[in-house]
Amino acid sequence: MLTLQKFFANNKRTIVIGMTVFVAAALLLQYAFGLGFISNWLYGAVGVIGLVPLIIKAINSLKFKVVSIELLVSVAVIGALIIGEFSEAGIVTWLFLLGEVIEDATLAKTRSAIKELTELAPQTAWRVESPTDRNAEEVDVDEIDEDDYLLVKTGSQVPVDGRIVFGDGHLDEASVTGEPLPRHKSAEGSDEVFAGTNLTDGTIVVQATKVGEDTVFGKILELVEEAEDSKTGAQRFIDRFSKYYTPVVLLIALIVGIVTQDVRLAITILVLGCPGALVIGVPVSNVAGIGLGARHGVLAKGAQMLQSLSEVDTVVFDKTGTLTTGHPAVVHAQTLSEDVLAWHLAASAERESSHPLAAAIVEYARTTHSIDIANLPAVSETHVIAGKGIVASVEGHHVAIGNEALLAAENIALTTGDNDTNEWKHQGLSLVYVAVDGQLRIIAGIGDALHPTTITALSQLRERGIKHLVMLSGDGQATVDAIAGELGLDEAHGGLLPQDKADFIKQLQTQGRKVAFVGDGINDSPALVAADLGIAMGNGTATAVEISDVVLLNSDISKLPTAYSIARSTVANTRENIGIALATVLFLFIGLFAGFIYMASGMLVHEASILIVVVNALRLLRKKLDGGQVRKN
Amino acid sequence: MHKAILKVNGMTCPSCLTTIQTALTKQNGVGEVNVLFNAGKVKAAFDENATDAQTLANVVSELGYSVEKVTVKEQK
Numbered sequence: 243m244l245t246l247q248k249f250f251a252n253n254k255r256t257i258v259i260g261m262t263v264f265v266a267a268a269l270l271l272q273y274a275f276g277l278g279f280i281s282n283w284l285y286g287a288v289g290v291i292g293l294v295p296l297i298i299k300a301i302n303s304l305k306f307k308v309v310s311i312e313l314l315v316s317v318a319v320i321g322a323l324i325i326g327e328f329s330e331a332g333i334v335t336w337l338f339l340l341g342e343v344i345e346d347a348t349l350a351k352t353r354s355a356i357k358e359l360t361e362l363a364p365q366t367a368w369r370v371e372s373p374t375d376r377n378a379e380e381v382d383v384d385e386i387d388e389d390d391y392l393l394v395k396t397g398s399q400v401p402v403d404g405r406i407v408f409g410d411g412h413l414d415e416a417s418v419t420g421e422p423l424p425r426h427k428s429a430e431g432s433d434e435v436f437a438g439t440n441l442t443d444g445t446i447v448v449q450a451t452k453v454g455e456d457t458v459f460g461k462i463l464e465l466v467e468e469a470e471d472s473k474t475g476a477q478r479f480i481d482r483f484s485k486y487y488t489p490v491v492l493l494i495a496l497i498v499g500i501v502t503q504d505v506r507l508a509i510t511i512l513v514l515g516c517p518g519a520l521v522i523g524v525p526v527s528n529v530a531g532i533g534l535g536a537r538h539g540v541l542a543k544g545a546q547m548l549q550s551l552s553e554v555d556t557v558v559f560d561k562t563g564t565l566t567t568g569h570p571a572v573v574h575a576q577t578l579s580e581d582v583l584a585w586h587l588a589a590s591a592e593r594e595s596s597h598p599l600a601a602a603i604v605e606y607a608r609t610t611h612s613i614d615i616a617n618l619p620a621v622s623e624t625h626v627i628a629g630k631g632i633v634a635s636v637e638g639h640h641v642a643i644g645n646e647a648l649l650a651a652e653n654i655a656l657t658t659g660d661n662d663t664n665e666w667k668h669q670g671l672s673l674v675y676v677a678v679d680g681q682l683r684i685i686a687g688i689g690d691a692l693h694p695t696t697i698t699a700l701s702q703l704r705e706r707g708i709k710h711l712v713m714l715s716g717d718g719q720a721t722v723d724a725i726a727g728e729l730g731l732d733e734a735h736g737g738l739l740p741q742d743k744a745d746f747i748k749q750l751q752t753q754g755r756k757v758a759f760v761g762d763g764i765n766d767s768p769a770l771v772a773a774d775l776g777i778a779m780g781n782g783t784a785t786a787v788e789i790s791d792v793v794l795l796n797s798d799i800s801k802l803p804t805a806y807s808i809a810r811s812t813v814a815n816t817r818e819n820i821g822i823a824l825a826t827v828l829f830l831f832i833g834l835f836a837g838f839i840y841m842a843s844g845m846l847v848h849e850a851s852i853l854i855v856v857v858n859a860l861r862l863l864r865k866k867l868d869g870g871q872v873r874k875n
Numbered sequence: 876m877h878k879a880i881l882k883v884n885g886m887t888c889p890s891c892l893t894t895i896q897t898a899l900t901k902q903n904g905v906g907e908v909n910v911l912f913n914a915g916k917v918k919a920a921f922d923e924n925a926t927d928a929q930t931l932a933n934v935v936s937e938l939g940y941s942v943e944k945v946t947v948k949e950q951k
Contacts, residue, residue: 247939251885299939306898306934384946467914529913 247302250295257291258343261336264288268332285332286323292335293319309489311515317492318512322841325505333842334513341849348856349526351863362438363463367401368393373408373429373447386453394446400439403452403459405432411444462795465543466536491515506840513844514830519851523819526855530862531812539795540805541780545816547791550775551809553756557708557802558747558769560761561715561725562690564779565799568762570598571691572606574666577684584683585611588676590618591634591641595626599674602688603643627651631674642677649675654682663687670721692725695800700729702803706810710755714743714769744768760794760802777802815862819855826851876906879928881917882944883935886910891940898934902926 250257265288268281293316300313315338322331368378370391378393383401386392391407394400400413410428413435424442427433435448438459454460491511499508528545535542542548559565577584589607592600593615607613624634630651631644642652649656654677663673666687676684693699700711712733715722719736726734735746743759747769750757759766759773770776770790778790779797794801830847833839839847886892892910895917899908904925909918919931932942 248941251939251941302938303894303898306894306901306938308894308897310894467911467916468909525912 247295247298250298254339255343257295258336258339261288261292261339265332265336268329272329282328285328287332289319289323289328289331289335292332292339296335296338309492311488314488314492314495314512314515317495318509318841321505321509321512327506327841330841334845337842337845337849341852344849345522345852345856348853348860351860363459364399364401364437368395370447373449384454386450388450388453390450390453392448392450394435394441394448396441396443396445398441400435400437400441400448402437402448402450403435403457404448404450405434406446407432407449408447409445411446412442414440414442462541465541466532468544488515507834510834510839510841510844513841514834514839514848519819519823519826519848519855522852523823523855524816526859527812527816527819527862530859531808531815534812534863534865535805535808538801538804538808539798540801540808541793541795542805542809543791543793545812547775548809548812550756551758551792551806552813554758554775554806555708556710556712556750556755556757557703558712558714558743558750558757558759558773560743560759560766560769561713561717561722563762563797564760565696565713565725565729566690566692568690570602570672570688572602572610572686573669573671573689573691574662574687575606575610575684576662576686579678579681579683582611582613584676584678586613586619587636587639587641587678588643588684589613589615590621590636591624591632591643593618594621594624594634595632597632599672599688600632600643603674603676603686606686640679643674645673645675649677649682652677652680654680656682668720669724670718689721692728693799695798697729699799699802700731703806706803706806708806710750712746712750714738714746716740740766740768744772747772760799777805811862811865815859818858822851822855822858876920877923877928878948879917879919879921879931880946880948881919881928881932881935881942883915883917883940883942885940886912886915894938895935895940898938899931902931902934905931 264284268284268288271277271284272281296312296316296319300310300316303310304313315334319331319335322328322334364383366380367383367386369381369386370376370378370393373391375391376393386402390402392401392404396411406427406429408429410426410430412424412426414424415436427435427446429446434451435446436459437452437457452458452460455464492515495508495511495515498511499505502508524545528548531548532542532545535548542551562568585607589604592603604615608615619637622635622637624632626632627644627648630648631642633648633652634641634643642648642654646656654675656675663685667673669687669689671687671689674686674688675682676686703711710733711729711731713722713726713729713731713735715734715736716738717736722734722736738746743766747757747759751774756775757773758775758777759769760777760779761770762779767789770778775792776790777792777794779799780793780795792805794805826847830839830844833847834844883895886895892912896908896910899905899917899919902921904922906920906922908920910916911918917935921928921931928945928947932945936942
């Protein structure tokens with residue numbers, strides 16, 4: 243019996259096409275030529291062919307004490323054949339199997355978003371015996387154990403989470419951290435690398451620390467998979483309902499059949515008893531919604547999270563690393579000389595320094611003044627003066643970069659043209675001075691800069707219906723106020739400890755607000771838990787992924803309006819599908835009692851309603867989303 | 876308890892989900908069963924003294940769904 247079942251499973255399409263041809267021929271004979279006698283034989287044949295796989299499945303399920311819808315349909319079709327309703331029997335089995343094939347194809351589409359993600363997962367790896375061994379053997383990722391050594395060449399994918407034990411190179415980690423620029427990593431630092439990232443240049447040997455589903459990427463994948471099948475309250479209700487629905491329908495049909503002695507009515511009830519759109523409507527919307535999110539770098543841990551997100555009216559942000567980049571950057575700068583030579587010299591000297599503020603100066607020179615940092619003037623001598631700054635000789639110029647104490651030590655007059663710099667200090671920025679040959683040339687205010695997308699993201703959130711925007715920070719109130727003014731927030735509070743943030747959120751909730759908290763997921767955990775919805779900026783750590791309800795994979799605040807829109811659309815789509823499903827049930831029962839619905843037409847409506855809800859859900863995937871570009875790869 | 880992860884093909888309709896879930900749950904020694912309809916996976920917790928992953932895979936394939944791959948994870 244198993245082989246027969248396999249035969250039908252493998253040749254499903256062919257069989258359905260054959261049945262379709264038979265049904266078409268039967269219709270033609272019946273209506274065009276009036277040969278109802280022959281067409282009845284054709285319908286009968288279709289009914290019998292279609293019945294075989296149905297009966298097999300029905301019996302197999304019965305063995306495990308499960309009343310499946312195949313059982314309902316089988317009984318109905320057998321009944322129809324016995325009372326001589328060949329056309330009904332044929333058309334019902336044909337529609338049922340055709341529906342399965344079409345649903346299979348359309349469902350595959352709603353699942354495509356997650357497939358794209360799965361395909362990013364590494365499949366094979368090159369295993370070596372030791373860090374210096376080059377006789378690599380290609381193995382399936384499943385065969386790799388922890389502590390194995392794996393060779394990764396330019397252009398290929400890192401197969402595991404691990405540490406570099408040999409070589410160096412640049413890694414594109416966009417799939418895990420969302421960081422768009424490749425990062426340099428090497429064996430010297432025994433740097434960590436992640437499965438699913440790409441080595442853009444160099445050759446490295448990695449020793450595995452985590453493999454397969456335990457890797458960060460594996461966890462993300464697992465999360466999406468589980469999320470897609472997670473259930474909202476409404477869906478759990480429908481599940482329970484459909485569990486009893488099928489056996490109850492069987493029972494009702496039996497009673498109706500015995501009481502009314504109307505076999506035709508009884509078998510019609512059996513066909514109508516297939517729980518179609520009702521069961522699939524909600525999950526299919528959720529899959530599409532979560533898939534759409536995953537495609538845009540928004541990871542919702544479940545359909546329930548999308549539901550909550552759609553109801554949020556207040557968003558509370560952590561400042562550092564959420565609204566701001568979390569890395570020091572030049573926020574304001576004054577150039578006191580006419581040309582940009584000072585910036586060239588400053589960038590040269592600062593390249594020699596490992597001070598975090600130095601990197602900010604170099605980055606500002608590169609982006610704002612378009613200075614090519616690969617072709618900087620040569621530095622002949624540098625001295626780092628602890629606590630003050632750096633002094634360097636660059637192409638004969640004496641360059642001093644540092645704080646006020648350095649200027650004093652160098653005997654350079656502090657001539658600020660206006661009061662701006664005092665204001666910068668007040669905002670909590672660190673001031674860095676650049677002097678060339680004893681003359682002050684540049685004053686830079688360095689601090690934690692806003693994410694370039696923050697302002698747009700916040701105004702989009704307001705446009706889309708978020709009423710109250712709040713920022714909470716551990717930083718001083720002056721720093722907080724400076725940023726709040728720029729962003730036009732409703733409230734901004736500084737000097738808060740992690741627990742204070744959580745208390746503040748609870749206070750907002752007592753005012754009847756639905757609060758989402760957006761934070762970087764580690765020190766913000768009390769607030770993430772206290773809020774109705776915790777949203778983490780995914781920075782590639784498993785902790786951040788685990789603690790929150792929604793993760794913005796790219797650590798990019800511009801994904802937040804996108805996430806909100808996705809949540810709203812998904813919830814709306816779910817409601818539409820529930821509406822369609824209930825309307826179908828209502829229509830079928832009215833039709834049954836009014837007498838215009840029989841077996842075949844009932845099955846047609848049933849299959850059509852399933853297709854309608856699936857196609858409706860597919861609309862979600864096609865949705866155009868502004869606010870954040872589509873993440874490919 | 877161990878956890879069996881079965882990769883299953885041919886889950887086309889939601890009733891397949893219910894069928895597999897009910898059938899596995901009724902097996903001796905099986906705990907929580909989670910059918911990931913969209914990912915095409917079935918995850919089942921089982922008592923390794925009462926049954927094994929292959930038995931569970933056989934149940935699923937007897938129901939008419941082909942099992943592509945069986946993985947077992949030990950859980951502490």
